[in-house]
Amino acid sequence: MKIYDITLPITPDLIVWPGDPPLQFTRPYDLAQGDICTVTRLSLSAHTGTHLDAPAHFIPGGAGVETLALSTLIGPALLVEAMTATALTADVLAALPIPPGTERLLVKTQNAARWAAGETSFYEEYVAVTADGARWLVDHGVKLIGVDYLSVAPFTELVEPHEILLAAGVIPVEGLKLDGVPPGGYQLVCLPLLIPGSDGAPCRVVLLGD
Numbered sequence: 001m002k003i004y005d006i007t008l009p010i011t012p013d014l015i016v017w018p019g020d021p022p023l024q025f026t027r028p029y030d031l032a033q034g035d036i037c038t039v040t041r042l043s044l045s046a047h048t049g050t051h052l053d054a055p056a057h058f059i060p061g062g063a064g065v066e067t068l069a070l071s072t073l074i075g076p077a078l079l080v081e082a083m084t085a086t087a088l089t090a091d092v093l094a095a096l097p098i099p100p101g102t103e104r105l106l107v108k109t110q111n112a113a114r115w116a117a118g119e120t121s122f123y124e125e126y127v128a129v130t131a132d133g134a135r136w137l138v139d140h141g142v143k144l145i146g147v148d149y150l151s152v153a154p155f156t157e158l159v160e161p162h163e164i165l166l167a168a169g170v171i172p173v174e175g176l177k178l179d180g181v182p183p184g185g186y187q188l189v190c191l192p193l194l195i196p197g198s199d200g201a202p203c204r205v206v207l208l209g210d
């Protein structure tokens with residue numbers, strides 16, 4: 001079995017959302033300072049790196065991450081490539097080889113090259129799902145949509161795609177690292193940190209192939 005780790009490493013250089021506090025790593029205890037052990041303290045947004053969104057992110061009174069079903073977060077998934085697309089619109093999605101019944105869909109785009117290149121500054125024109133693309137996903141029964149930049153929605157259209165997906169119970173998994181992963185069918189394992197009430201949570205995400 002081949003295991004693809006499609007998680008962005010959480011390091012102090014990891015790109016954060018504009019306006020989010022920077023990642024901070026401090027060591028209240030440090031062997032190098034003569035303490036009995038090393039303990040790292042992390043300060044980070046719930047939407048750091050590879051993470052998912054809960055309904056509470058955009059929907060007033062919406063559910064937190066603890067309500068997201070593991071039976072959706074784990075299971076068969078399809079990785080498709082849309083390497084020339086500048087946005088994941090309904091038309092772009094309709095032209096991709098996505099069979100009916102696909103519940104977990106990951107879309108690899110030109111964003112993948114940014115992580116592969118080790119970029120350290122936020123890129124506003126990342127490829128993401130437009131509002132009509134979000135409606136297409138809902139209408140086609142997709143339950144989990146994985147994207148390869150830090151938001152499922154375009155920078156200039158953040159609200160509506162999130163609202164459409166989250167209101168329909170679709171789980172956006174954002175910040176996937178998909179360079180070097182061939183398109184095809186996999187078993188997805190996406191495990192968000194269990195933070196009750198949180199609007200998002202970092203995840204370790206892997207794809208299991210043959």
Ligand SMILES: [Zn+2]
Binds near residue numbers: 150
């Ligand atoms: Zn998010």
